[in-house]
Amino acid sequence: MKTKILLLLLFGWAGVIFGQISKFKERHILFVYERDSDKKQNGNNKEDSLIYIYFVNNTNQKEEIISSNYDSHSNLISRTIKGGKVLDWSKKQVLTFKILEDNGVIVDQDDTKIKLKANIKAEKGRLYIYPWKFNGAKEDKINKFIKNNTFCIELKDNVNFAVNMHEWQAGVMTIPLKAYIGRRNKENTGGMVETGVGIGGYAGWKFLAKTHFVKLNHEEDYRVYVSGLSINGLLGLSAVQLADDNSNDNSVTFRGKFPALNTGIALGAHYKELGLLLSFGWDIPLNKYGSNWNFKGKPWVGIGLGYKLF
Template structure:
């Protein structure tokens, strides 16, 4: 009991951080029914400039290698319409999908959403299609820019980065209406399905959180890095050697070891609008993965008794130990708990004599706040 309490004390004092972690950017699953704003840039939108306004225009000209900038300043005598690029917001009642999310630096209540691109879809040679191209006007209304008059047959396999829509009900969705291209794919002279630009790489997506509103979405990422496992429990066993039962006792240790861990993290993306400022809420998640670590241990006649060829009395040797295994680490608010299962393999001929060579073990660790398995 005293050794167990001492081991926990060592865990809290000696292991203030279990390793340095690196992870891929979290991808978050945006659920159905979340209102999203898609913003696109529409060119040449009229804006009335009041009389008396001063307009400055720059004209660049080249004279051989020399570039000359001509600045022209005009004062408008009457109200004048001029065309400018305009950011047009389009409201989408729902746009589920995988995305990376970040907070806007300009608006503390806005989350910027970077959706994963449309998947690749291959149309086989001989498929009949018709393409319709759409644009958005300055008021945010879609209109047909151009369209093919009739079906045409593909002469070769063709791949496109567009989403396949086979459910006719989806054609009424906002994201369908605002797609800049729609490919109608035919079968027996009837539309079989559509291919559309559901996740537009030229559009900017965002969502707004009201004051005190919070969201909690599923997120995923890959993690990898260095790790140590502070506590290990090795299972005892009994072995028959030349008709004699040799018992190897359980072993509970707290030792230093260094390894590499790679895992898949499942968690929740949780954020709240706290008075106009987005606040990340405490982390909830689990990381499941594999690890491999290296350590050393000393063996003697007692710790090799289960091999059948133990070391001589008084003889003591240090061996290297390789330990692969599986692990799971839970993050609950500021507490991190890890459980591991692995096997020990002693190096060399003497390593094979070790009582726990090719034997399983359980590992455990718990930490609070700064004393975590990972150090970001």
């Protein structure tokens, strides 16, 4: 009964954590540089491969033509127009240091770049940028500018554009390899390395991370993936095998499996949704038979695998 209650609590905790973390958004960091003093713009410093942020006023709209029909003399017969209007990106402008300064961003005399915190979404052949609101003396002016315009980045073909980011994350994990540090009964040496597979969840903060946007010439849509490091809390369940060589008191006759709650912390290395977790923690027995376990109350180090859900 106790095990079932702990299971419910575990998955209840995971549901609450995952639900809360899913409300957080990725925080991407972009820069707009003062070009007279720094010829770098969100990428490398080669003039032919600079990556600029563009914007267009939301009032600049046009009808979107889906298809056109012509006769044999190339005269237009008819056009199919999509309902509603779309932004006219032919009127786009480059977002510059001066434009942001003129629209209320406070900068010091020695500043050569302005940092933008934003969410980025790959859609319809562009990277749409949704800047976060500014805080400051002229926040009303700059935030009005952000509201009245739409921002994007247009990548050339075969470019891997990486943007610094950080975020809260959560996922499921297993720790298939553990090594216990110390034991209660020094004479029994079995079970110091465990290879059993448990199941649990992790939640933490991803840092030193980048979101990669890749535009290949034979693909219309962008490829998007994230890489980076994280620090996480762990909570899971596993089944521990109690045997003669890993018991504390050999006079206790019970031999078999008992459930244990896995708690700990982990440093993660992530690529896309997969994560490698270098973990440290403790296993807490969930019934009376676990009190005879030689590693009760002893810490462990382990290697785990995680899959990001949120």
